[in-house]
Structures are given as C-alpha cells and as structure tokens.
Amino acid sequence: MDIFDILGPIMVGPSSSHTAGAARIGQMARALLGSQPVKARIHLHGSFAETGAGHGTDRALVGGLLGMKPDDLRIPFAFDEAEKVGLDYEIDTVELRDAHPNTALLEVWDGSGKQLQMQAASLGGGRIVVTQLDGIAVNFTGSYNTLLIRNQDEYGAVAAVTGQLSRMRINVANMSLCRHKRGGDALMVIETDQHLRPLQVDTLRRISGILSVTYYDKEEEENASFDTVDR
Amino acid sequence: MLRSIQWIVDESEKTGKLFWEVVLEDDTEERQVSRHESMAQMLTIWSAMQEAADSYTGTRRSVSGLVGGDGLKMRQYNLRGKNLAGDYVGEVIAEALSMAESNACMRRIVAAPTAGACGVLPAVLLPLYYREELSQQQVLEALYVASGIGAVIAHRASIAGASGGCQAEIGTASAMAAGALVALRGGNARAIAHAVSITLKNLMGLVCDPVAGLVEVPCVKRNVIGAMNAVSAADMALAGIESRIGVDEVVDAMGEVGRRMPMELRETALGGLAATPTGQAVKARMAQGKAADMLEKQ
Ligand code: SF4
Numbered sequence: 001m002d003i004f005d006i007l008g009p010i011m012v013g014p015s016s017s018h019t020a021g022a023a024r025i026g027q028m029a030r031a032l033l034g035s036q037p038v039k040a041r042i043h044l045h046g047s048f049a050e051t052g053a054g055h056g057t058d059r060a061l062v063g064g065l066l067g068m069k070p071d072d073l074r075i076p077f078a079f080d081e082a083e084k085v086g087l088d089y090e091i092d093t094v095e096l097r098d099a100h101p102n103t104a105l106l107e108v109w110d111g112s113g114k115q116l117q118m119q120a121a122s123l124g125g126g127r128i129v130v131t132q133l134d135g136i137a138v139n140f141t142g143s144y145n146t147l148l149i150r151n152q153d154e155y156g157a158v159a160a161v162t163g164q165l166s167r168m169r170i171n172v173a174n175m176s177l178c179r180h181k182r183g184g185d186a187l188m189v190i191e192t193d194q195h196l197r198p199l200q201v202d203t204l205r206r207i208s209g210i211l212s213v214t215y216y217d218k219e220e221e222e223n224a225s226f227d228t229v230d231r
Numbered sequence: 232m233l234r235s236i237q238w239i240v241d242e243s244e245k246t247g248k249l250f251w252e253v254v255l256e257d258d259t260e261e262r263q264v265s266r267h268e269s270m271a272q273m274l275t276i277w278s279a280m281q282e283a284a285d286s287y288t289g290t291r292r293s294v295s296g297l298v299g300g301d302g303l304k305m306r307q308y309n310l311r312g313k314n315l316a317g318d319y320v321g322e323v324i325a326e327a328l329s330m331a332e333s334n335a336c337m338r339r340i341v342a343a344p345t346a347g348a349c350g351v352l353p354a355v356l357l358p359l360y361y362r363e364e365l366s367q368q369q370v371l372e373a374l375y376v377a378s379g380i381g382a383v384i385a386h387r388a389s390i391a392g393a394s395g396g397c398q399a400e401i402g403t404a405s406a407m408a409a410g411a412l413v414a415l416r417g418g419n420a421r422a423i424a425h426a427v428s429i430t431l432k433n434l435m436g437l438v439c440d441p442v443a444g445l446v447e448v449p450c451v452k453r454n455v456i457g458a459m460n461a462v463s464a465a466d467m468a469l470a471g472i473e474s475r476i477g478v479d480e481v482v483d484a485m486g487e488v489g490r491r492m493p494m495e496l497r498e499t500a501l502g503g504l505a506a507t508p509t510g511q512a513v514k515a516r517m518a519q520g521k522a523a524d525m526l527e528k529q
Pocket of ligand 1: 347391393396397400438439447451
C-alpha cells in the first residue's frame with residue numbers, strides 16, 4: 001500500500017468497500033457498455049445484499065451507472081437522478097457461487113438494445129475487480145487503461161493485436177485471453193500503460209477477425225494546482 | 232516501501248532528514264513521481280479534508296437514522312464556555328464527531344486510513360491549523376508523517392476492522408494523528424515513534440462491533456477517543472515520556488491481537504454492541520427494508 005492508499009480515497013461515505021467501490025463498479029459497467037444505460041438490473045451478493053441499503057451500496061451502484069465517481073456529491077440522491085435521466089433500474093439480492101462477499105452482478109442495456117452483463121467485486125479501499133463479463137471469467141481492475149477485444153478464436157488474432165499495439169508504442173502491462181470453447185469467440189483483456197486515442201482504438205477494430213473492441217480509459221487523478229512550495 | 236517505523240527513525244538520525252522527508256522520498260521512489268507531484272497530491276488530500284469539514288451542517292441524518300447532529304450539539308455546548316476539555320480539545324471532539332457523521336451521512340470525506348476512522352486525523356489538525364495559523368507546508372509535512380505511520384501499520388499489522396478489529400482502524404488513525412501532532416510541534420523522529428507506541432498501546436484490543444454492520448454506532452464516537460488519545464500521547468511524547476516497548480514491536484503486537492480476535496468481533500456485527508438487544512433490534516428494522524430515508528435534500 002502506498003501512502004495515498006492510507007490517506008484516501010476522497011469519497012462519499014460511509015464505506016470504501018460498500019460505497020466507493022460500488023460506485024466504481026457502476027462506472028465500469030457504464031464505461032464497458034459505452035453509453036448511458038437506460039435499463040439496469042442490479043443483483044447484490046453477500047455483504048452487499050445484507051448491509052447494502054444501510055451503506056448506500058444501491059445508490060452508489062446506480063450513481064456509477066449514471067457516470068458518478070466515488071467522490072460525486074450526488075451519490076446520496078442517485079435514485080432521483082436516475083428518474084430524471086430515465087434510467088429504469090431494479091435492485092434485488094442473489095446468491096452467487098464462489099463469489100467475494102462484496103459482489104454485484106449487473107445487467108445493463110443501452111438505448112439501442114445493446115446488453116452487457118458484468119460481475120464485479122469490491123476489494124476495500126475503493127478498489128474493484130471485474131470477475132465476469134457476459135458469462136466469460138475475466139480478471140481486471142480498471143487501475144490500468146484496459147482494452148477488451150472480442151475476436152474469433154483463430155490463429156494469429158492475438159499476434160495481430162499485440163503487433164499493432166507495439167507499432168503504436170503502447171506498452172502492454174498485463175494481458176489475458178479468455179474463451180468459451182476452442183474455436184468460438186474469445187475475449188482478450190489487455191491492460192496498457194499508455195492511454196489510447198480514439199483513432200488508435202479504431203485501428204484495432206479494423207484488424208481482421210476482431211469482432212468488437214471496448215476501451216476503458218483510466219481517469220487521471222486531478223490534483224490541486226501546486227506551484228508555490230517545492231523544496 | 233515503508234516497513235518499519237524504527238527504520239524511519241534510524242534513517243532520520245543517520246541523514247539528518249526529518250521524519251516527513253523520509254516518507255516523502257520513499258513515496259517518490261515507490262511510485263516513480265517527483266516531489267512536486269507527490270506534494271500536489273497531498274495538497275489535494277488536505278484541501279478535501281478542509282472542504283469536508285466546511286460541508287458539515289449538522290442537519291443530515293444517516294440512512295438508518297442512527298447518527299447525525301452530535302457534532303453540532305458539541306459545538307453549541309463548547310460555545311457556552313463551560314466545557315471540561317478546554318478550547319482546543321473541545322474543538323477536537325466536535326470535529327471528530329462532525330467528520331465521522333459526515334461519512335455516515337454520505338457526505339464527501341477522506342479515508343484516513345479508512346472511511347470509518349476518517350474523523351480522527353482532521354479532528355486534531357484542523358483546530359490547530361486555524362487557531363495557530365499554521366502554514367500549508369507545515370500541515371503537508373504532518374500529513375506525510377501520518378501517512379508514513381499508516382503505511383507501516385498496514386504492512387506489519389492491519390488497518391481494516393474486518394481483519395484486525397477497531398484497534399486496527401481507529402487505533403491506526405489515532406497513531407497517525409499523534410505522529411502528525413508531534414511533528415507539528417517540532418518533535419523529532421524518536422518522539423514521533425514514542426507517540427505512535429503510546430497511542431497504539433492505549434487502544435489495543437478494541438473490537439469492531441458496528442450495529443447492523445453500519446459504520447455508525449459505535450464508530451462515530453470512537454473517532455473522538457481516537458483523536459483524544461492522539462492528543463494525550465503527543466503531549467506525553469513531547470514531554471519526553473517514552474514507551475518502554477519499541478514501536479515496531481507494539482505494531483506487531485497489535486497485529487497479533489487482531490489475528491487472535493474472534494470473528495464475531497471483527498466487523499461481522501455478531502458480537503459486542505452489535506449483539507446487544509438494541510443492536511439486534513436495529514438490525515431487524517434494517518432487514519425489513521425500513522431504512523428510514525432521512526437524508527435531507529440539499
Ligand atoms: S467499530 Fe468497526 S466499523 Fe466502526 S470504526 Fe471501529 S473498526 Fe470501523
């Protein structure tokens with residue numbers, strides 16, 4: 001843990017795991033869907049199910065779906081905000097097998113009917129991990145810029161993508177490949193050190209055998225301006 | 232990475248650098264950032280603490296309806312001029328209550344080291360900052376001291392109620408606050424270490440027993456004991472009083488006590504105050520979905 005895991009996060013209370021992490025989970029689902037969801041089914045597991053209402057876990061998840069960061073002052077009033085923008089949400093509890101106690105399973109739809117299913121856990125200190133995406137087991141945290149590339153699981157797809165990334169001078173920090181079954185669709189999860197520009201993401205989309213590319217851009221920390229004291 | 236408070240003390244004595252500088256330099260190395268970037272981030276933290284304090288009105292209640300308004304009550308009482316604790320400590324109590332209530336009532340706070348214990352450090356710093364017109368630089372230095380202490384405790388023991396009990400959460404916040412106070416008063420690294428030892432020893436064994444699993448009861452008022460414990464330990468250390476047990480040994484002992492604490496007393500809401508008849512009644516009420524929605528509209 002670095003010293004800003006000790007002093008921080010800056011967040012809306014009351015709990016870094018049940019509130020801040022929950023907002024991050026909602027935000028991640030929104031980012032992966034690619035636009036404002038119009039409908040959401042939120043299933044709470046474990047401690048999220050038991051103490052979620054008292055911790056504002058429900059409000060934080062809905063707030064995240066509306067694009068609120070963990071420090072957004074509107075989180076307590078996320079239900080009202082959802083009504084305003086026309087997000088139709090339902091929240092219930094679920095028992096998932098082998099899931100972390102602070103887990104939420106989200107099903108979200110955008111205006112065009114596109115659907116995403118995401119399962120994620122809140123690990124404490126506001127950190128999260130996405131554990132499942134559309135039924136495929138994954139493992140990424142959003143602490144890097146993340147590319148999710150769905151491809152036909154055939155020879156050469158991975159090499160084509162990593163080759164293109166290296167030509168763009170994008171450094172791969174972590175990479176994993178997940179698939180349903182051999183020869184079917186596969187999902188590449190690539191975490192990168194650098195940010196990708198929209199044009200670069202488009203280039204990846206045009207590689208043959210690539211079905212879809214989703215890009216999650218890690219937000220930069222906004223620091224107070226500081227130029228008076230430095231010694 | 233910071234693994235030992237004694238190491239920071241030795242480093243300080245060897246090189247002549249102050250405690251906070253050792254922590255700052257470790258951070259620049261650890262995260263590969265410049266001093267400037269690190270301090271800008273610390274300033275963001277400090278600004279957020281000040282804003283959090285300013286945002287308190289005393290009118291909001293938690294979702295469960297259990298907490299809210301006590302910080303305001305304490306301030307009003309202080310103003311009557313007859314409090315036992317005196318001016319500074321009176322303000323410390325009021326600020327600790329206010330900040331912890333703000334957390335419970337879904338306002339924006341800074342986890343230090345956790346959201347539940349967010350009131351302790353700002354409670355000792357803010358009143359001093361305003362009363363003595365400290366410079367921003369002084370406060371940032373104190374925050375480095377606090378964060379370094381917290382980082383070592385997180386590494387050697389724990390800072391989460393779920394793994395180490397409240398001694399790990401409020402206890403750590405208290406140790407961080409004590410170290411910050413000693414640094415602000417010009418105490419050396421050795422004095423800071425003694426303050427940390429004294430603080431942790433005096434809260435050792437404190438269990439985590441939140442009613443209905445919510446960060447409200449007893450959490451809000453425990454922020455007060457964390458802050459007051461820090462003030463007394465800092466004063467003792469500045470007076471030259473020493474801990475007989477070395478600082479890292481105390482941290483390790485706290486970690487050991489945490490590991491031996493029964494599961495019921497580590498945030499599961501199955502023991503302690505959570506298991507009292509009143510605690511159980513609150514839990515039952517929450518389970519029926521009767522979360523009194525008492526958050527005011529802004
Ligand atoms: S009782 Fe538990 S939840 Fe409450 S402040 Fe202490 S450690 Fe945190």
